[in-house]
Amino acid sequence: xxxxxxxxxxxxVQEGDSAVIKCTYSDSASNYFPWYKQELGKGPQLIIDIxxxxxxxxxxxxxxTLNKTAKHFSLHITETQPEDSAVYFCAASILGGLTxxxxxxTFGTGTQLKVEL
Amino acid sequence: xxxxxxxxxxxxxKTGQSMTLLCAQDMNHEYMYWYRQxxxxxxxxxxxxxxxxxxAKGEVPDGYNVSRLKKQNFLLGLxxxxxxxTSVYFCASTRTSGGFETQYFGPGTRLLVL
Numbered sequence: 001x002x003x004x005x006x007x008x009x010x011x012x013v014q015e016g017d018s019a020v021i022k023c024t025y026s027d028s029a030s031n032y033f034p035w036y037k038q039e040l041g042k043g044p045q046l047i048i049d050i051x052x053x054x055x056x057x058x059x060x061x062x063x064x065t066l067n068k069t070a071k072h073f074s075l076h077i078t079e080t081q082p083e084d085s086a087v088y089f090c091a092a093s094i095l096g097g098l099t100x101x102x103x104x105x106t107f108g109t110g111t112q113l114k115v116e117l
Numbered sequence: 118x119x120x121x122x123x124x125x126x127x128x129x130x131k132t133g134q135s136m137t138l139l140c141a142q143d144m145n146h147e148y149m150y151w152y153r154q155x156x157x158x159x160x161x162x163x164x165x166x167x168x169x170x171x172x173a174k175g176e177v178p179d180g181y182n183v184s185r186l187k188k189q190n191f192l193l194g195l196x197x198x199x200x201x202x203t204s205v206y207f208c209a210s211t212r213t214s215g216g217f218e219t220q221y222f223g224p225g226t227r228l229l230v231l
Contacts, residue, residue: 043207043222100167107159
């Protein structure tokens with residue numbers, strides 16, 4: 001089955017700096033890569049996603065890049081702010097990979113991002 | 118819309134006790150999922166449902182049962198709780214499996230089994 005590795009497990013940056021979180025996946029059939037942000041005491045919330053036919057996607061201060069050949073994808077946050085502090089999870093998915101058609105998400109182990117003033 | 122809600126928020130059980138976690142969504146979503154989140158292990162899929170009256174096993178189904186009698190509700194049951202089931206449980210839903218549908222997560226249920 002799919003295996004997703006995520007690094008680093010913790011990341012501390014100064015406000016205004018950039019943060020980069022990296023993930024690798026094992027199953028070349030994976031074709032959808034979402035990123036989730038989880039604030040303390042809350043459920044994960046999708047912040048950006050990328051499909052396998054796209055190499056890069058940007059949404060304001062957040063961008064994701066995908067290298068299918070190397071099977072890795074990264075989250076980039078620029079001009080970090082204190083409210084960016086949270087746990088970030090990457091995931092890989094095969095469209096319709098579950099019996100019955102559901103999408104099976106395999107998650108990374110999470111990165112605790114701390115933005116310091 | 119409340120989105121995805123979970124009941125209860127927190128529960129303490131003794132080994133061997135049973136309980137049911139309730140997930141409800143008001144978005145008319147077809148697909149619903151139960152995950153558990155453990156430190157250093159990300160989220161792992163327990164069971165899922167592709168529609169009312171249907172359920173299927175995920176990655177870590179042992180010790181859990183589920184039911185989807187109504188489209189908006191997805192119940193997760195622990196018949197005989199074990200300390201290894203201490204975890205945070207998240208429910209999620211998607212409209213369909215077609216395309217790359219966003220999974221909407223509930224706020225979680227923290228379960229402690231003594």
